[in-house]
Amino acid sequence: QKEVEQDPGPLSVPEGAIVSLNCTYSNSAFQYFMWYRQYSRKGPELLMYTYSSGNKEDGRFTAQVDKSSKYISLFIRDSQPSDSATYLCAMRSLSGDYKLSFGAGTTVTVRA
């Protein structure tokens, strides 16, 4: 079993739609959760991070963590063509272990 599972897509949505992305994980020690966005021919850039369970909003982006289900989500409201990218989830424990565990990434295309 992979430590982090993420559906690679691809996902294609019309402009203005809500994009829903998610990851599941198996390691209950994970407590710090991140979403990275990677445009074509670029490196990943941190989009959002959150601890433990609950929601976090940043503009059009909402990150959710459900630790009881070992499930995290990223929602993009009012999606724009500029949101077309690959979204990677990443997570780590807080035990001093620097190692990030990544999902494989979901490729999203927002059609104008």
Add this chain to the structure above:
Amino acid sequence: ETGVTQTPRHLVMGMTNKKSLKCEQHLGHNAMYWYKQSAKKPLELMFVYSLEERVENNSVPSRFSPECPNSSHLFLHLHTLQPEDSALYLCASSQDPAGVEETQYFGPGTRLLVL
């Protein structure tokens, strides 16, 4: 993107060649990382340097040899690679690898093709 730079951006090499990838970070960070990114696979951590000391060697074949001469520069020396080593090689840096709110900043990557 300008915080972490990588050169070259693209590299084609034969299996008998020797080449090096270079990474430079301008963020004043203490830790640097090499990752391998293959299509539809999670990022694979290869090497970690903290304060110029290697702290992780994630079962990487010896045909990959890292070098960290100072906290701003990181190299990945390549020799006798295999076609399955073709991938995007990403460099990242962070302030404190054990920090609670640790964030890694990535470079644009080197797209490597081994023929």
